[in-house]
Amino acid sequence: MMSTAAIELNNVNKSYRYFALSDISLQLEPGHIMGFIGPNGAGKSTTIRLIMGLVHADSGDIRVLGHAMPVEQVAAKWGIGFASEDMNLYKAATLEWHMGFMQSIYADWDKDYARQLVDRFDLRPEQRMKGMSHGQKVKSGLLLALARRPRLLVLDEPTTGLDPVARTEVLNELMEVLVDEDRSVLFSSHNTNDVEQISDKITFIDRGRIIEAQDKESFLDRWRRVRFETSAGFVLPELPGMTEHRLDGSLGTLTTGNFGTEVREKLQAAGATILAVDNMTLEEIFVAEVMSSRGTASSSDSTGESR
Amino acid sequence: MTSPFVLSQSDGRPMYLQIIEQIRLRITVGDWQPGFKLPSIRELAVATRVSVITVKRAYQELEKDGVIITRQGKGSYVAEIDGLDLKLRREELDQHLQEAIAVARGLGIDQEELLARLKALLADEPE
Incomplete structure (x- = not known):
């Protein structure tokens, strides 16, 4: 049997009065974790709502666990565990009550695992939702999604607002999901550290467009900061993928998203000596990608912005 | 899985290089002898909290360097080379x-x- 993608979006569009998602395509294979990164207001939550069938696209195809969304969302949702900050838990009810409710609906509810998560997440089952702190609410929502052991977890900002200990516990549980190679995770975040460590695939979104989607290793491999020494009369040549450069006396620095022999050779041919080639963190790469994507967008469409 | 590797985000080197180094170290000190069966990529990823793709890359590099051998469907083993x-x-x-x-x-x-x-x-x- 061919394995179907856990999530597949093809050329999805959705317009609101002041915001539009344009031509969103992404694919998540089973057994992988995808980190979905973007600044505030970039369209992460809207994309997640489209995936969950909570919002209808204007055009494009969305398939989740092989089901067309939102038409087949009832069938799809048996296999999806979803958690977001604005999830509706009953304020007057306790965590215990919510766990019992989930157990009555989902046959796959793992009671023992739920108990373990209560301990690991440092929660109290007898506590009512309305008395919980932000972090406790987030962790409760995650517990309710995780303990069903769904084939796909869709988590909107699962680590935002959590203290470092809780964040580590949550990331540990996400990795635990991958013991089973048919299960997948999509999670959005603006914490690039979390994403860098556990993601197989990374998608950057900004201003309603996907600016880059790749496997993490390729991302980290392609981006480099190069430090070099120049001689008198040095002129920086055109280099592939260069997003930023600075010359200070006889020393220079540049950032490129397409590092390789071509960059080395062209720099040397121009009379520069390469002093160091540094790796970049995902955070630095993310900022460079967003800046360069915004830079191109505003120069090619300078009238659009001012309207 | 026991004894997950100690990997550091502030180390500055990419994770896959740190994994390679930890595996090489275990072989060098003799804890992992030639013929030793390595944990599966997925097992090691879960144990070290590092993405599957990163561990996969480390294994591929080790294989390219002749340090480990992967038998299709069976797993990866420390290469049986004298010395x-x-x-x-x-x-x-x-x-x-x-x-x-x-x-x-x-x-x-x-x-x-x-x-x-x-x-x-x-x-x-x-x-």
Whole structure:
């Protein structure tokens, strides 16, 4: 049997009065974790709502666990565990009550695992939702999604607002999901550290467009900061993928998203000596990608912005 | 899985290189003998909290270097080569020496001076 993608979006569009998602395509294979990164207001939550069938696209195809969304969302949702900050838990009810409710609906509810998560997440089952702190609410929502052991977890900002200990516990549980190679995770975040460590695939979104989607290793491999020494009369040549450069006396620095022999050779041919080639963190790469994507967008469409 | 590796986000080197180093170290010190079956990629990823793709990359590099061998559908094993631990020991040292050579070159220090510096440092080393 061919394995179907856990999530597949093809050329999805959705317009609101002041915001539009344009031509969103992404694919998540089973057994992988995808980190979905973007600044505030970039369209992460809207994309997640489209995936969950909570919002209808204007055009494009969305398939989740092989089901067309939102038409087949009832069938799809048996296999999806979803958690977001604005999830509706009953304020007057306790965590215990919510766990019992989930157990009555989902046959796959793992009671023992739920108990373990209560301990690991440092929660109290007898506590009512309305008395919980932000972090406790987030962790409760995650517990309710995780303990069903769904084939796909869709988590909107699962680590935002959590203290470092809780964040580590949550990331540990996400990795635990991958013991089973048919299960997948999509999670959005603006914490690039979390994403860098556990993601197989990374998608950057900004201003309603996907600016880059790749496997993490390729991302980290392609981006480099190069430090070099120049001689008198040095002129920086055109280099592939260069997003930023600075010359200070006889020393220079540049950032490129397409590092390789071509960059080395062209720099040397121009009379520069390469002093160091540094790796970049995902955070630095993310900022460079967003800046360069915004830079191109505003120069090619300078009238659009001012309207 | 027991004894997950110690990996550091603030180390500065990519994760896959840290995994490679930890595996090479286990072979060098003799904890993982030739023929030893490595944890599966997924097992190691979960145990070390590092993405599957990163561990996969580390295994691929180790395979390319002849340190491990992957048998289709069976898993990965430490290569059965005589003196593998010595070979890895030497490669580890060479790597550091090559870095020193590159630094010397960047500073305009020639071969003779570099050797002289190494000898001087060795002479200063307490027993």
